[in-house]
Amino acid sequence: MDPFFSTSDSVPTTLSIGPYELRSRILLAPMAGLTDAPFRQIAWECGAGYVVSEMVSAKPQLWNSAKSRSRRVVVEGIDPVAVQIAGSDPVQMAQAAQRHVADGAQIIDINFGCPAKKVCRKLAGSALLSDPGLVEDIVSAVVASVPVPVTVKMRTGPDRINSVAPHIARRIEAAGAASIVIHGRSRACRFNGSADHRCTAQVRQLVNIPVIANGDIVSVADAEQVLRETDASGLMIGRGAIGAPWMLGEMAGRLAPGRDVRWRIVLRHLDLIYAFYGSEQGVRISRKHLLAYLTGFGFDRAVIRHVITAVSAEQQRDAVVRLRNQTGVAAQAA
Numbered sequence: 001m002d003p004f005f006s007t008s009d010s011v012p013t014t015l016s017i018g019p020y021e022l023r024s025r026i027l028l029a030p031m032a033g034l035t036d037a038p039f040r041q042i043a044w045e046c047g048a049g050y051v052v053s054e055m056v057s058a059k060p061q062l063w064n065s066a067k068s069r070s071r072r073v074v075v076e077g078i079d080p081v082a083v084q085i086a087g088s089d090p091v092q093m094a095q096a097a098q099r100h101v102a103d104g105a106q107i108i109d110i111n112f113g114c115p116a117k118k119v120c121r122k123l124a125g126s127a128l129l130s131d132p133g134l135v136e137d138i139v140s141a142v143v144a145s146v147p148v149p150v151t152v153k154m155r156t157g158p159d160r161i162n163s164v165a166p167h168i169a170r171r172i173e174a175a176g177a178a179s180i181v182i183h184g185r186s187r188a189c190r191f192n193g194s195a196d197h198r199c200t201a202q203v204r205q206l207v208n209i210p211v212i213a214n215g216d217i218v219s220v221a222d223a224e225q226v227l228r229e230t231d232a233s234g235l236m237i238g239r240g241a242i243g244a245p246w247m248l249g250e251m252a253g254r255l256a257p258g259r260d261v262r263w264r265i266v267l268r269h270l271d272l273i274y275a276f277y278g279s280e281q282g283v284r285i286s287r288k289h290l291l292a293y294l295t296g297f298g299f300d301r302a303v304i305r306h307v308i309t310a311v312s313a314e315q316q317r318d319a320v321v322r323l324r325n326q327t328g329v330a331a332q333a334a
């Protein structure tokens with residue numbers, strides 16, 4: 001398909017992860033339930049320099065679950081292929097990494113950032129930040145098990161007082177990690193308050209591997225400010241890209257797309273969802289994305305409800321096309 005943007009790939013790259021030179025410093029954050037294969041593809045087409053799978057459990061008994069299989073899908077044309085794993089047993093994590101690499105992963109990302117109860121109760125995700133020795137063991141075991149770069153995503157620490165990230169970051173680097181993403185919140189903060197990137201700036205001074213800032217970066221102005229404040233090697237964007245994946249391109253220096261191009265992106269995203277999940281499941285999965293797109297476009301709740309409650313993919317897509325046409329955009333984009 002045509003590129004969405006009038007300038008493309010012209011932004012100099014300054015971020016490499018291991019041997020992979022990323023095409024931009026703007027990375028899409030993993031978000032379980034949102035950054036599935038269709039969303040990763042649309043984010044890539046909009047200019048993200050890197051996308052990664054939603055976290056996949058390292059437990060061998062879950063390898064063949066429908067969820068794990070769907071999460072580790074390799075999207076053709078996206079390079080490098082990165083898969084995020086979560087778990088707390090170094091041996092299981094190493095074995096999981098090997099299986100993903102055998103399946104095509106070119107980067108293995110370790111999740112030390114998720115505060116979700118389901119993950120933390122099993123002592124994984126950000127709960128591990130209370131045990132720096134285990135963090136180091138996991139990174140070392142995974143690094144030793146695969147011939148690809150191993151990256152880490154973490155929070156600032158278990159709580160606001162214990163900002164252990166600088167201390168842990170050094171150990172993670174010594175264990176062989178290729179880069180670190182820091183979400184500027186503690187585990188205890190969950191998603192409350194606003195992200196504090198001071199810890200990221202500190203880590204940036206302490207380690208030589210790329211440090212990527214994450215948390216509450218939703219506009220080009222935010223991106224510029226966080227880059228200034230942290231001197232980070234790159235930025236990872238999560239919620240700011242939901243309903244606005246073009247923001248990833250804008251932050252990477254591309255021109256902001258006009259309304260017609262945005263509609264094309266919405267329709268393209270819908271088509272990717274229907275193709276990936278089939279129309280029956282696709283019509284349901286697309287609702288959360290449509291809610292975000294249409295809210296961002298400024299439609300009122302009644303209009304949005306009409307579109308997202310459509311019962312078939314065909315009706316849903318038609319409703320979106322009608323809405324677009326009513327707002328005065330030429331029909332060529334359908």
Ligand SMILES: Cc1cc2nc3c(=O)[nH]c(=O)nc-3n(C[C@H](O)[C@H](O)[C@H](O)COP(=O)(O)O)c2cc1C
Nearest residue numbers: 029030031032054055111183215216217237238239
């Ligand atoms: C719905 C949702 C799901 C998430 N799932 C993951 C995940 O699977 N792995 C992970 O490392 N972080 C996960 N996160 C955290 C994000 O990657 C990111 O660190 C966080 O949202 C802060 O960035 P943002 O303010 O740009 O959204 C998730 C966040 C949200 C909102």
